[in-house]
Amino acid sequence: MIESTRLLKPDELREIAERERKATPGPWQYSYEWYEVQAGKNVAITERTTGYVDGKFIAAARTDIPRLLAHIEAQQAEIERYKTALERICGNEPDSLYDAQLIAEEAL
Numbered sequence: 001m002i003e004s005t006r007l008l009k010p011d012e013l014r015e016i017a018e019r020e021r022k023a024t025p026g027p028w029q030y031s032y033e034w035y036e037v038q039a040g041k042n043v044a045i046t047e048r049t050t051g052y053v054d055g056k057f058i059a060a061a062r063t064d065i066p067r068l069l070a071h072i073e074a075q076q077a078e079i080e081r082y083k084t085a086l087e088r089i090c091g092n093e094p095d096s097l098y099d100a101q102l103i104a105e106e107a108l
Contacts, residue, residue, distance in 0.1 A: 017069055026062035030055040081107045 008016075024039045030052070031038050037045040037059045046058060085107035094100040 013069070013072065016065070020065050020069065023062065028059040028062040030059045 024043065024045060026039060028037050028039045028045055030036075032052075034044070035048045035051075035055070037055050039045055039062070046055065085103050088094070088103050089100045094103060
């Protein structure tokens with residue numbers, strides 16, 4: 001079973017991104033006729049062993065993974081903004097509660 005509660009390390013995210021970049025371009029779709037995942041006309045990604053649910057998952061992964069990687073990158077940037085704001089506030093930079101509020105609002 002995959003350990004799902006542990007955050008991915010930066011090198012793990014880079015490895016996922018690298019696999020995504022090297023994969024056959026998408027979008028992929030599931031062929032009901034051939035029971036396989038295809039990329040465009042006559043380019044099989046899987047052979048006839050894929051069931052419907054798994055085939056739909058594999059086909060969707062080609063567009064889902066780049067979107068998820070972009071989402072993670074955006075969240076990481078947002079977290080960095082919040083950390084910077086907290087460091088400024090905790091570092092006694094603000095002269096007043098109002099200044100602390102301005103720093104927090106700037107991060108949002």
